[in-house]
Amino acid sequence: MARTVITFGTFDVFHVGHLRMIERAAALGDRLVVGVSGDELNLAKKGREPIFSQAERLAIVAALKPVSEVFVEESLELKRDYVLQHRADVLVMGDDWEGKFDELGDVCEVVYLPRTPAVSTTALIEKISTTG
Template sequence: MAETTVITFGTFDVLHVGHIRVLNRAAELGDRLVVGVSSDALNFSKKGRNPVFSQDERLELVSNLKSVDQVFVEESLELKRDYLTQYDADVLVMGDDWAGKFDFCSDLAKVVYLPRTPSISTTALIEHIRS
C-alpha cells in the first residue's frame, strides 16, 4: 500500500497552539506530513510586515515538531501546484479561511480545509504582546 503524503503551508510565525493543532490534524490525514513555510518575502507580500522570527528560525521550529516529516520554503502562492507535484502530495490541507481558493488543485490532490482554532491568531498574539 502506497504512503499517503499530506502537504500544508503557512507562515508559522510566533508558533502557537493553533498551529500545533492544525498540523496534528493534517498529519492524521496521511502517513507523511510535508510543510511549506512561507519565505520572509512571501510573508511580507501577504501581510505587509516582516515576520517576528526569520525564515530559518521558522523552518527550524516547524521541522522539530513531532507531526512534521519534512519542511521546505514556500516562495510563492502561485507555485502551489508545482509544490504538490514536487512532493508527490495526495492531500492538500489549508485553513478554512482559504475555503474554495485551492479547489483548482483538486485534480492533483484531495483538498481539505480545516477549521482554525477559535480565538487565537498570530496577529492577535502580536497585538497582545505589544500592548
C-alpha cells in the same frame, strides 16, 4: 502505499493553533510535508516582516514530531508545483482559504480545516505590543 499530506503557513509566533493544524493535517496521511512561507512572501502577503526569521521558523516546524519534511514556500502561485514536486495526495489549508485551492482537486484531495477559535498570530502580536 504511503499517503503524503502537504500544508503551508507562516508559523510566526508559533502557538497552539499552529500545532493543532499540523496534528490534524498529519492525521490525514502517513507523511506530512510543510511549506513555510519565506520572509519575502510573508512581507508581500501580510505587509510586515515575521517576528521570527525564515530559518528559525523552518527549525521550529521541522522539530515537530508529526512533520516529515519542511521547505520554503516562495510564492502562493506555486501551490500546484509544490503539490506535484512533493507527490502530495492531500493538500490541507485552514478554512480561511476555503475555495481558493479547489482547482488543485485534479491533482490531489483538497481539505480545509477549521481554524482554532480565538487564536491568531496577529492578535497575539497586537496583545504583546500593547501590554509590553
